[in-house]
Structure formats: C-alpha cells, structure tokens
Amino acid sequence: MTGTITVAIDGPAAAGKGTISKAVAAYFGFAHLDTGLLYRAVGAKVLDGVAPLEAAQALEAADLDRDDLRTPDVAQAASRVAVLPEVRAALLDFQHAFARRAGGAVLDGRDIGTVICPEAEVKLFVTASPEIRAERRFLELEANGHDVMREEVLADVVGRDDRDMNRVDAPLKPAVDAVVLDTSDLSIDAAVAAAVARVQVVLDQRG
Ligand code: DC
Numbered sequence: 001m002t003g004t005i006t007v008a009i010d011g012p013a014a015a016g017k018g019t020i021s022k023a024v025a026a027y028f029g030f031a032h033l034d035t036g037l038l039y040r041a042v043g044a045k046v047l048d049g050v051a052p053l054e055a056a057q058a059l060e061a062a063d064l065d066r067d068d069l070r071t072p073d074v075a076q077a078a079s080r081v082a083v084l085p086e087v088r089a090a091l092l093d094f095q096h097a098f099a100r101r102a103g104g105a106v107l108d109g110r111d112i113g114t115v116i117c118p119e120a121e122v123k124l125f126v127t128a129s130p131e132i133r134a135e136r137r138f139l140e141l142e143a144n145g146h147d148v149m150r151e152e153v154l155a156d157v158v159g160r161d162d163r164d165m166n167r168v169d170a171p172l173k174p175a176v177d178a179v180v181l182d183t184s185d186l187s188i189d190a191a192v193a194a195a196v197a198r199v200q201v202v203l204d205q206r207g
Contacts, residue, residue, distance in 0.1 A: 012172060
C-alpha cells in the first residue's frame with residue numbers, strides 16, 4: 001500500500017480507542033499515533049514545573065517514552081493542558097504530517113475527525129458507558145500495579161469527559177460523518193472486527 005489514507009478514531013477515555021487503533025493499524029500495515037500521548041507528555045512536563053506552551057513546543061520523541069504517562073495524575077494534567085488553544089496549536093503540524101504519511105495512518109484522540117483531519121477517509125467515534133469505561137480503566141491500572149479505588153477511577157473518567165467535552169477549543173464530539181461504535185456490549189475482537197470492516201469498505205470503494 002503506497003497511497004495515503006487517514007483513519008481517525010476519536011472517543012472518550014477508556015472506550016477502547018487505543019486497542020482498536022493498534023489492531024486496525026497492524027491489520028492494514030498502517031502507522032499509528034496515539035495523540036493522547038502528546039498531551040500526556042506535555043502534562044507530565046507541566047507537573048515537573050515546565051510552562052505548558054514551552055513544554056508543547058519543546059516536545060521530543062523521548063518524552064513519549066516516559067514511564068509515568070499512564071498514571072491518573074498525568075491523565076488529569078493532560079486533560080488540563082488540552083484545554084489551552086496554544087498547546088493544541090503547537091501540536092498540530094506534527095499530527096498533520098503524521099496523518100498524511102505514505103502508507104496509511106491511524107490517529108486516535110478526541111478531535112482527529114473534527115479538527116486535525118476533517119478530510120480523513122475513515123472516521124470512527126468509539127464510545128461506551130462511563131461505568132464500563134471506568135471498570136476497564138480500573139482493571140488496567142490494577143493490573144499495572146497502581147493502587148487505585150473504583151470510585152476514584154469513575155470520578156476521574158467522568159471529570160475528564162466533562163472537561164474534554166465542554167472545552168471551547170476542539171471539544172470531544174463525533175464528527176458529523178463519523179461512524180459511532182459503542183463498545184459497551186462488544187468484546188475486543190468484535191469491536192476490532194467492526195472497525196476493520198469499516199476501513200475495508202472505504203478501501204474497496206477506492207478500488
Ligand atoms: O486518550 P488519552 O486518555 O491518553 O488522552 C489524555 C488527555 O489528552 C485527554 O483527557 C484529553 C487530551 N487529548 C485531547 O485533548 N485531544 C486528543 N486528540 C487526545 C487527547
């Protein structure tokens with residue numbers, strides 16, 4: 001595959017975007033960018049005392065390898081810096097370039113189909129109920145050795161949803177032409193199969 005195709009996968013925290021995006025990218029041989037990691041890396045630097053814009057402008061590949069990026073504190077910090085238009089603007093060029101690279105790209109985040117790549121050939125909005133998302137995130141954090149309580153994780157998910165959906169710049173919402181995939185009652189395999197099928201339809205239409 002040599003042409004460009006952008007697959008935009010948006011949705012709230014812990015809906016399954018990451019798992020689905022990785023699987024779709026692996027299936028078709030596309031590159032994958034978890035854009036949440038960019039905001040997490042900026043958030044982590046802000047927790048270290050760096051100013052948000054400075055952190056976003058100076059972001060380097062190594063910053064995405066920090067091992068604290070998946071912690072609840074960094075998730076909240078990411079959601080807070082993501083409200084700032086100047087931080088979002090500083091991360092734009094990198095995401096655009098990634099989206100149009102040869103060979104196809106999958107980007108997952110909150111605003112890929114609406115703001116970063118409104119021209120994406122495939123747009124999915126992956127969602128699930130807050131309770132189910134919180135339970136998944138709780139099990140994931142617990143498995144990774146984090147000492148957390150269920151209620152805290154649910155409050156964290158609901159708080160981030162609220163901030164991500166109600167910010168002025170690039171709020172979380174489905175693009176008008178996105179296909180909504182509710183994973184509340186789907187196994188991982190079924191959710192991945194639905195996403196792969198959607199991409200395949202678009203590839204077949206292009207011939
Ligand atoms: O997908 P995630 O949980 O790793 O994202 C962390 C935070 O980053 C999320 O709460 C909001 C922000 N984010 C964003 O505003 N836009 C994106 N495209 C991706 C993430």
